[in-house]
Amino acid sequence: MKTLFLVRHAKSSRDDPTVADRDRPLNDRGLRDAPKMGARLAKRDMRPELILSSPALRALTTAQLMARKLDYKTKDVLVDDRIYASSPRVLLEIIHGFDDKLKCVMLVGHNPELSELANRLSRDITDMATCAVAEFEFDIKSWTKVGKEQPEKVKLDQPKK
DSSP: OOEEEEEEOBBBBOOOTSSOGGGOOBBBHHHHHHHHHHHHHHHHTOOSEEEESSSSHHHHHHHHHHHHHTTTGGGOOOEEEGTOOOOOOOOOHHHHHHHTTTTTEEEEEEEEHHHHHHHHHHHTOOOOOOTOOOEEOOOOOOOOOOOOOOOEEEEEEEOOO
């Protein structure tokens, strides 16, 4: 079994229009929601072996805040530039490149590409709110099968639930 978590970054601030898009921080709600969502996963004993994030500050901060709640070292959160301003196709290429020894992986990124990929993996998910966590469980041995095989289990969790 392989478990894939797609996480849309938490709510970011747009208070300062001079800040570059990649450098936008989380706002107060985002700073509350990210640890809350990490704690929900921890309560279910979900422990990713790899957390991969977009380099954008809002995504990386989301990943680090969630990692702390999951007993995952923040210094071990990996950054992949391909996740920023990406596409569902590129995100699938990243997923297909995961080491097959890994059973549980978390990818933290942006919309619209995360919602589009989630919808491609399961028609049950049409949109991911900020800090939403889409969980897909696949009965596969290789990450290369993601997107080709239907997930056994799909779950969408959002901060406002």
